[in-house]
Amino acid sequence: MGTRTCGHKISYSEPGPGDGGRTGSWRVLRPIINLDRCTPAKRNTKACFICWLCCPDGVISRSLPPTINYQYCKGCGICAEECPMNAIEMVEEVSLIKEEK
Amino acid sequence: MYTIESGNVAAALGVKLAGAQVIAAYPITPQTPLTEKLSEFIESREMDAQYIPVESEHSALAVCIAASTAGARAFTATSANGLLYMHEQIHWAAGARLPLVMCVVNRGVGAPWTVWNDHQDSISQRDTGWIQMYVCDHQQIVDTVIKAFRLAEAVSIPVMVCYDGYLLSHTYMPFDIPDQKSVDGFLSPYRPEYALDPDKPANFNTVTLPDVRADIHGRMSHGYMEVRYLLQEDMRKAIDVAGDIEKRFKQIFGRGGEPYVESYRCEDAEFIAVSMGSLAYQLRDVVDMLRDEGYKVGIAAIRLYRPFPDQAIAKTLEKAKGVIVFEKALSYGYQGPLCADIQSALYAQSNGRKKRPSVYPYILGLGGREIKTGDLINAVRRVCTETSTDTPDTLGWIGLKI
Ligand code: SF4
Ligand code: SF4
Numbered sequence: 001m002g003t004r005t006c007g008h009k010i011s012y013s014e015p016g017p018g019d020g021g022r023t024g025s026w027r028v029l030r031p032i033i034n035l036d037r038c039t040p041a042k043r044n045t046k047a048c049f050i051c052w053l054c055c056p057d058g059v060i061s062r063s064l065p066p067t068i069n070y071q072y073c074k075g076c077g078i079c080a081e082e083c084p085m086n087a088i089e090m091v092e093e094v095s096l097i098k099e100e101k
Numbered sequence: 102m103y104t105i106e107s108g109n110v111a112a113a114l115g116v117k118l119a120g121a122q123v124i125a126a127y128p129i130t131p132q133t134p135l136t137e138k139l140s141e142f143i144e145s146r147e148m149d150a151q152y153i154p155v156e157s158e159h160s161a162l163a164v165c166i167a168a169s170t171a172g173a174r175a176f177t178a179t180s181a182n183g184l185l186y187m188h189e190q191i192h193w194a195a196g197a198r199l200p201l202v203m204c205v206v207n208r209g210v211g212a213p214w215t216v217w218n219d220h221q222d223s224i225s226q227r228d229t230g231w232i233q234m235y236v237c238d239h240q241q242i243v244d245t246v247i248k249a250f251r252l253a254e255a256v257s258i259p260v261m262v263c264y265d266g267y268l269l270s271h272t273y274m275p276f277d278i279p280d281q282k283s284v285d286g287f288l289s290p291y292r293p294e295y296a297l298d299p300d301k302p303a304n305f306n307t308v309t310l311p312d313v314r315a316d317i318h319g320r321m322s323h324g325y326m327e328v329r330y331l332l333q334e335d336m337r338k339a340i341d342v343a344g345d346i347e348k349r350f351k352q353i354f355g356r357g358g359e360p361y362v363e364s365y366r367c368e369d370a371e372f373i374a375v376s377m378g379s380l381a382y383q384l385r386d387v388v389d390m391l392r393d394e395g396y397k398v399g400i401a402a403i404r405l406y407r408p409f410p411d412q413a414i415a416k417t418l419e420k421a422k423g424v425i426v427f428e429k430a431l432s433y434g435y436q437g438p439l440c441a442d443i444q445s446a447l448y449a450q451s452n453g454r455k456k457r458p459s460v461y462p463y464i465l466g467l468g469g470r471e472i473k474t475g476d477l478i479n480a481v482r483r484v485c486t487e488t489s490t491d492t493p494d495t496l497g498w499i500g501l502k503i
Contacts, residue, residue, distance in 0.1 A: 006322040009198050009331050010295055013304045016317030019311070101139060 025073030029090040031068055037087035041065035051079035102278045108269035111276055112204050113138035113240045115246025117148045120282040121176040125164035129183040130216045131266035132206040158183040162190035169199040172296035181208035181222045188433040194347045195230030196240050197306050198251035208266040209468040217469020224430035224438055230332050232260040232410040233406040235377040239274040250288055251346050257294045261503045280356055287353050321327045336408045343405055361410035362417045369425040370399030372485050373418055376427040377403045387477045396485045409442055415450030436462050436496055465499035
């Protein structure tokens with residue numbers, strides 16, 4: 001038998017970053033924040049952060065400006081849908097990868 | 102205290118004595134009077150529990166799974182197609198290692214529609230990872246429900262207590278109601294192995310990957326295969342645990358003591374009948390009558406079906422010339438599942454050592470077809486008088502009118 005260290009009889013985990021694996025690898029659409037439209041970025045005040053509140057994976061920071069952790073962002077698009085300023089655009093990963101190449 | 106009541110009421114009394122805290126069930130014949138009785142107990146405050154009405158059996162078991170995960174002792178009951186409707190959740194409860202207890206009031210499975218007794222419903226759930234216990238009379242129903250909670254909680258594996266629809270569920274028999282104080286001494290309050298705790302947040306039964314992977318502390322957490330391996334290991338260990346629990350029960354209540362096989366006149370028997378449920382007690386009459394005719398016969402009732410107590414069963418049967426298996430269920434396209442299990446146990450236990458008993462498989466009583474004692478006598482006598490025991494019959498059907 002290999003290492004058996006966790007000792008649980010069931011699939012058991014404690015919540016923590018990355019517990020569900022690198023969910024960013026599933027992403028088809030990448031949210032990109034347009035800082036010219038984003039309220040806190042524009043005014044340099046801690047305001048709005050609706051995207052931070054709505055992201056189901058908690059990967060958006062409540063910072064100035066807000067940033068997205070693409071290792072875990074799964075590309076669901078909820079942030080883009082909820083942003084009152086339409087500041088978040090969902091861009092196809094394929095086109096970004098092509099560009100990067 | 103002695104009473105005369107139906108099998109369903111015996112089960113309800115067991116659940117009440119065991120102090121179940123959450124009941125969720127959907128009525129289905131012949132289980133209905135059991136859940137009605139439980140709701141009466143709760144309504145009249147004789148029982149301090151939550152009765153959660155649901156719209157289906159799938160939800161009934163889902164509620165019990167949730168209740169158990171929240172740390173409550175939970176119970177449900179069903180029959181036939183209701184049990185099959187739970188099927189997905191049945192696997193879930195076992196993989197989640199929740200110590201639920203469920204009474205299965207055995208009934209045939211449609212189509213064609215039938216409300217009468219056979220064992221196809223619970224037998225078809227054999228490979229879900231639940232412990233299955235079968236009982237022969239009303240006393241065993243009430244006692245086994247109480248033992249089932251203790252066993253389930255000792256090994257963190259859910260238990261089905263299976264008893265015959267109508268033959269036991271709706272007939273009235275005298276039985277002793279264990280007193281609450283003794284039950285409390287036998288069954289301590291539920292301390293869940295895995296329960297939700299706001300002070301210690303955790304994810305239970307989340308997706309696993311084909312391989313193991315590190316948890317957030319960097320320890321290896323089990324993958325699917327490890328979780329399933331542990332269920333199998335603990336299932337096998339549950340055989341001994343069930344034995345210890347039976348011993349303890351006998352010390353306190355003075356009855357029982359046969360957790361695996363309940364043998365009747367088997368010690369010197371040349372031919373042993375095997376069955377599960379109330380039929381085993383009917384077969385005692387058959388054994389007595391054939392003994393009077395001079396045949397050395399006995400009857401072994403299988404009480405624990407999963408985990409399969411193969412060693413105890415082989416030990417009971419290995420000295421016999423012939424074993425006659427009477428079954429109310431069928432693995433279509435082959436034979437009765439119990440018969441296959443018994444052959445397998447005999448093969449494994451006596452491999453290379455000596456001659457194994459011949460095994461004679463019979464199917465009977467499907468969809469409540471009457472099982473006549475005369476037919477059973479003829480079947481057993483035929484096997485006893487057969488000249489060559491080397492070639493067992495092909496599958497025999499008793500009471501078939503075709
Ligand atoms: S919701 Fe839109 S405007 Fe508000 S912080 Fe997020 S990106 Fe900026
Ligand atoms: S809401 Fe969805 S798309 Fe937006 S950052 Fe979170 S995970 Fe990514």
